[in-house]
Structures are given as C-alpha cells and as structure tokens.
Amino acid sequence: MSNITVKIVDSGMLALVVDAGRSVNMQEVGFCVSGAADIRSYHLVNWLCGDPRHSATFEVIGTFCFSVDAACTIAVGGPDLSLHINDSPAQAWQTQQLAAGDNVTVTPAKLGTRSYVGIAGKWALPYVAQSQSIVMREHAGGLNNAGKPLKANDEIVVDTLQAATHTHRHLKDREIPDYSLNAPLEMIPGYQVKTFEGWQLPLFLASEYQVTHQIDRMGYRLKGQPIEPQISTMYSEGINFGAIQLPPDGQPIVMMSDRQTLGGYPKIGCVAEYDIYRLAQAVPGDIITFSKVDIDNARSKWLLRNRLDRQLFEGKN
Amino acid sequence: MQAFGSIKRIEPAGIDGLIVYFERPTLTQTNQAVQAMKLALKKHYPQWLNAAIPGYDSLLVLFDLQKADVHTVYQALRNAVPEQGSEDKTQHFELPVWYQAPQANDFDLVCEHTGLSQEEIIDLHTQSDFQVFTIGFAPGFGYMGELPEALSCPRLATPRNRVPKGAVAIADRQTAVYPSESPGGWHLLGLCPTPLFNLDWEQPVKLQPGDTVRFYAIDEQHYRALCNE
Numbered sequence: 001m002s003n004i005t006v007k008i009v010d011s012g013m014l015a016l017v018v019d020a021g022r023s024v025n026m027q028e029v030g031f032c033v034s035g036a037a038d039i040r041s042y043h044l045v046n047w048l049c050g051d052p053r054h055s056a057t058f059e060v061i062g063t064f065c066f067s068v069d070a071a072c073t074i075a076v077g078g079p080d081l082s083l084h085i086n087d088s089p090a091q092a093w094q095t096q097q098l099a100a101g102d103n104v105t106v107t108p109a110k111l112g113t114r115s116y117v118g119i120a121g122k123w124a125l126p127y128v129a130q131s132q133s134i135v136m137r138e139h140a141g142g143l144n145n146a147g148k149p150l151k152a153n154d155e156i157v158v159d160t161l162q163a164a165t166h167t168h169r170h171l172k173d174r175e176i177p178d179y180s181l182n183a184p185l186e187m188i189p190g191y192q193v194k195t196f197e198g199w200q201l202p203l204f205l206a207s208e209y210q211v212t213h214q215i216d217r218m219g220y221r222l223k224g225q226p227i228e229p230q231i232s233t234m235y236s237e238g239i240n241f242g243a244i245q246l247p248p249d250g251q252p253i254v255m256m257s258d259r260q261t262l263g264g265y266p267k268i269g270c271v272a273e274y275d276i277y278r279l280a281q282a283v284p285g286d287i288i289t290f291s292k293v294d295i296d297n298a299r300s301k302w303l304l305r306n307r308l309d310r311q312l313f314e315g316k317n
Numbered sequence: 318m319q320a321f322g323s324i325k326r327i328e329p330a331g332i333d334g335l336i337v338y339f340e341r342p343t344l345t346q347t348n349q350a351v352q353a354m355k356l357a358l359k360k361h362y363p364q365w366l367n368a369a370i371p372g373y374d375s376l377l378v379l380f381d382l383q384k385a386d387v388h389t390v391y392q393a394l395r396n397a398v399p400e401q402g403s404e405d406k407t408q409h410f411e412l413p414v415w416y417q418a419p420q421a422n423d424f425d426l427v428c429e430h431t432g433l434s435q436e437e438i439i440d441l442h443t444q445s446d447f448q449v450f451t452i453g454f455a456p457g458f459g460y461m462g463e464l465p466e467a468l469s470c471p472r473l474a475t476p477r478n479r480v481p482k483g484a485v486a487i488a489d490r491q492t493a494v495y496p497s498e499s500p501g502g503w504h505l506l507g508l509c510p511t512p513l514f515n516l517d518w519e520q521p522v523k524l525q526p527g528d529t530v531r532f533y534a535i536d537e538q539h540y541r542a543l544c545n546e
Binding site for chain 1 (some may be wrong): 452455
C-alpha cells in the first residue's frame with residue numbers, strides 16, 4: 001500500500017469524480033449510466049496517466065486547484081486550458097510527475113468547458129453499479145457515497161501502488177481532440193421520426209441551434225427553429241445517450257450522461273456517440289447544427305475511430 | 318426493418334441501439350410481449366447484448382458496436398422464441414400500506430378528482446394484482462398498473478420537491494412506491510414499510526419488470542413494527 005492524500009484547494013464551479021460510467025444494463029432497473037460527459041477526453045487523460053480503462057478522474061468546470069502529500073503521476077486534458085504546478089506552467093495532454101506538497105491549478109480558457117484530471121492509482125471511493133462516478137441526482141458516489149460535488153478541503157485517498165506505469169506519455173497535436181463545433185453534429189434519425197411531418201426533419205437539419213444556459217449532465221437544452229411533434233402522448237421508453245427529445249415547445253433537448261433511464265417526450269433521433277463529446281464541451285451561446293447519418297455508416301465511422309484509438313492506446317507507451 | 322408478430326415497429330435508437338415497439342390488444346398483454354422478448358433475447362447471454370431496457374410498450378436493445386450491427390440484432394429478434402407466460406423468474410409481492418399516513422396523504426385531492434370515498438379508494442387500490450410494467454425514473458422505481466379507471470388521477474400541477482421514502486403514489490392508471498426520497502409529481506396515498514431498494518443488496522432493486530404486486534392495508538402501529546424489523 002502506498003496511499004497518498006489529494007486535497008481539494010479550490011473546487012471551481014463544479015468538481016465531480018467520474019469514470020467510464022456504470023454497467024449499461026443497470027439501466028434496466030432505473031440506474032442512470034453517468035460517467036464522463038466528454039467520454040473522449042476522459043479516456044485520453046486516463047490513458048496518459050497510465051490507468052486502466054475505467055479509472056476515476058476529476059471532471060471540473062472553472063478553475064480547479066488541488067495539492068498532494070506524496071509523489072504521484074497525473075495528467076490533465078480538455079479544451080484549451082492552462083496548467084500550473086506550483087505556479088510554473090506545465091503541459092496538458094501529457095504525463096506529469098508530482099512531488100510531495102505540489103500544488104496543481106487547472107484554468108480553462110473558456111468558462112464552462114470541462115477539464116479532466118487523472119491521478120494514477122485506485123481511488124478510495126465507493127462503487128455504485130460498478131462505477132465511482134458521482135451522481136448528484138441519485139445522491140450516489142463520492143465521499144460518504146452522498147453524491148455531493150467536491151468542495152474545498154475535501155480529501156481523497158489514492159492508492160498509487162496500483163498505478164500501472166510511470167512511463168511518460170503524451171499526445172501529438174493531431175491526436176488532441178478537435179472540439180470545434182464548425183462541423184455539424186451527426187445524428188441518426190430514429191425513434192418517433194416518422195410521426196413528425198415530412199418536412200420537419202429537413203427543417204431541423206437546415207436550422208442553427210444555440211446552446212442555452214439550461215445545460216447540465218442530464219441534458220442540453222437548445223434554442224432555435226421549433227420542431228413540433230404531432231403526437232402529444234406516448235408511453236415512457238428507454239432513452240439512449242445523445243437522444244434528441246422534442247417537448248411540446250419544439251425546442252430540442254439532447255440527453256447526456258446523467259439522463260433518466262425512461263422518458264415520454266417524442267424523439268427525432270440520436271446524436272452519434274462519436275460526436276457527443278463536442279456537444280459536452282459546448283457552452284451557452286455556442287451555435288450547433290446537425291446532419292444526418294444512417295446507422296450503418298455511423299457504425300463504420302465509430303469502428304474507424306475506435307481502431308485509431310486502439311492504435312494509440314496499445315501501440316506505444 | 319420489417320415488423321412481425323406482436324412487433325409493430327422497429328426504429329434506430331442511436332448508433333448502438335434499436336427500439337422495438339410492440340402492440341397487442343391490451344397494455345398488460347403488450348407489456349408481457351415486451352418482457353417475454355427481453356427474456357428470450359437474454360436467454361443465451363449473447364456477447365453483443367449490452368442491455369435490454371423495457372418501457373411500457375417498447376424494448377430498447379443496446380449492442381456492442383464491435384461485435385454486432387443492427388442486422389445482427391434484427392436476426393436475433395427474428396430468431397428469438399418468446400415464451401409467453403415465462404413467469405419462472407417473476408415474483409409476486411404483497412406490500413403493506415399505512416394508508417393516509419400524515420407524511421403522505423393526498424386523499425382529499427384524490428377524493429375530489431375521482432368522486433370516490435376514502436374507503437372506496439383503499440378498496441380499489443387493494444382489490445387486484447398490479448403488474449410491474451417497467452423500472453425507471455430512479456433506481457428501483459417500479460411503474461405498476463393498471464389501476465381501475467375509476468381511480469385514475471392526473472399528476473399534481475406542481476411536482477413536490479420532496480416525497481418521503483416508501484410513499485405509495487398514483488398517477489393516471491399507474492401506481493408506484495418511491496424507493497428513496499426524491500422529487501415527485503404523483504398523488505400520495507400512504508407509506509409502505511417494505512424496503513425496495515438498497516445498494517448493499519446483491520440485487521439492489523427488489524421489484525423487477527413482470528413481477529406482480531398486491532397492496533394491503535395496515536395501521537400505524539403495524540407500520541411502525543414492520544419498520545423496526
């Protein structure tokens with residue numbers, strides 16, 4: 001055992017513990033999946049600090065600061081951010097070694113984006129449905145399994161002996177995720193799409209939507225051309241990651257990591273999994289457009305990206 | 318994708334999902350077809366199957382993109398042999414309710430909406446078995462039904478921020494027991510002392526889709542005794 005204590009100095013606007021999420025099949029009994037909102041950045045940061053694929057990291061909004069009482073390995077990533085170790089600038093997207101007493105500060109360039117901070121080792125936090133993610137809505141996960149976000153002076157114990165490697169890893173420029181929203185988010189039409197009038201889907205795809213202030217880990221509410229469902233009542237049904245709900249006001253809500261398992265609003269389709277990370281990093285005022293992709297082509301694209309990721313994760317140290 | 322049997326429609330539900338809609342003469346039969354298909358799909362634990370999430374009239378099938386595509390899933394649906402009345406895994410529960418417990422008592426509102434007396438409400442809520450249609454909203458929250466039409470009651474105009482753990486509630490032709498304290502918009506009838514959700518249990522959720530439930534009335538003293546068990 002080699003336990004270190006990580007002490008939160010400044011929790012910023014919101015600091016959570018996340019991992020790759022709960023067992024997907026626990027949705028069958030009402031547990032939301034949770035896990036990192038930007039699952040792409042999460043996996044990269046987790047790999048950079050040498051952890052197994054489903055390890056805990058911090059997901060933080062705003063300036064985040066913590067200290068450690070012993071040597072450990074960390075990595076930080078996310079949209080444009082500055083990283084300081086004891087007031088000296090350091091590089092994001094690579095392995096960093098900390099010494100006892102070091103202080104780390106992460107400051108995103110744009111308020112509202114999510115930064116990921118990995119600390120190699122096994123975090124002494126409870127598991128719910130095979131995940132250490134904090135789910136505020138369910139009062140589950142985190143310190144005392146209370147589901148509370150982290151606050152200043154909270155302490156988390158990490159067993160660093162189980163950390164996989166102390167090898168230095170870094171991302172090449174081309175391997176850093178492209179968070180730009182210039183390209184449309186690809187969506188797979190489905191669910192109730194056929195119950196909308198025929199011109200509603202083309203209208204949806206031709207319209208620009210603005211990200212509102214009503215965004216959280218459950219869903220992102222957008223504002224723009226209303227797309228009005230023809231049906232008003234339907235039975236509650238399973239909601240997949242990225243589902244695009246259209247309540248009676250016709251303003252889309254894209255369902256994210258902490259979405260409830262069942263819901264009864266009509267849906268016009270789902271954002272393809274490989275594009276959800278860009279939406280998860282959007283901030284209020286950003287403009288979003290959608291384009292459609294059929295389910296077979298979406299799978300091909302997913303497989304290609306998965307293969308590139310595997311080359312990165314397995315091909316080099 | 319071609320519908321068949323009691324399946325009326327199959328639609329994409331994201332990159333790794335298909336949602337299958339069923340239709341039979343009654344909602345209870347439709348939901349039985351959903352549960353039967355879920356069991357049939359899971360019978361042999363196919364490696365590509367990530368989850369099968371039942372709704373009232375639908376089954377959301379999530380698959381592993383590396384091991385399957387929608388055509389694999391469609392074939393599996395075609396080949397599945399749903400066993401009607403495959404109740405071997407379903408259970409029946411008798412759940413006690415302290416009706417009109419002060420912490421959970423909307424009887425005045427329910428009487429007003431339905432025109433029923435307090436005794437009639439309790440009679441209608443205890444006189445038949447209800448089926449657990451699905452679990453969702455929160456861990457272990459079981460949507461049960463169908464209530465007799467006479468007891469049907471709309472949701473509260475403004476949801477409550479806090480509904481106590483164990484509250485027994487109704488909305489439309491559905492009933493449920495809140496497994497943990499949570500917000501909620503249903504009318505409350507009383508409190509059930511039987512724990513339905515505990516993270517420390519091997520299976521943390523007691524009610525499962527397809528199970529049946531019968532409520533019975535108890536008094537405050539009995540309620541307190543059961544809480545202390």
